[in-house]
Amino acid sequence: MTQNEQIAKVMGWSHIEREFYPKDNPTVVIECDSLEFAAALEQRMVEDGWDIIKWHFKDGHMARAVKNDAEKRQYHDTTDNINGEPAAIRELFVRVYWIKEEE
Numbered sequence: 001m002t003q004n005e006q007i008a009k010v011m012g013w014s015h016i017e018r019e020f021y022p023k024d025n026p027t028v029v030i031e032c033d034s035l036e037f038a039a040a041l042e043q044r045m046v047e048d049g050w051d052i053i054k055w056h057f058k059d060g061h062m063a064r065a066v067k068n069d070a071e072k073r074q075y076h077d078t079t080d081n082i083n084g085e086p087a088a089i090r091e092l093f094v095r096v097y098w099i100k101e102e103e
Contacts, residue, residue, distance in 0.1 A: 054088070063091075
C-alpha cells in the first residue's frame with residue numbers, strides 16, 4: 001500500500017493518484033500538495049489529541065507533534081528545512097500514524 005493510500009485510509013478518504021476525495025463530500029478534490037491538504041491532516045492530528053508546533057525558517061519549514069497523556073509524553077519531529085508547509089505537515093502525519101514508505 002502506498003503512502004497516499006495509507007493516508008487516505010487514516011483520513012477516511014478515497015484516493016486517486018495525487019488527489020484525495022473526502023467520503024462525506026466526494027465532490028471535493030484535495031490536491032496532496034495544497035494548504036487545504038495540510039490543514040486537514042493537521043486537524044486530524046489535533047482531533048486525536050496531538051498539539052502541533054510549526055516553525056517557518058528562511059530556508060524551509062519544520063513541525064513537531066506532542067501528545068501528553070497520563071502515562072507518557074510522545075512527540076515526533078520532521079526533518080529540518082522542508083520545502084513548504086504542506087510537505088512538513090505530511091511528513092509529520094506519516095510519522096504520527098506510523099505510515100511506512102511506499103512498497
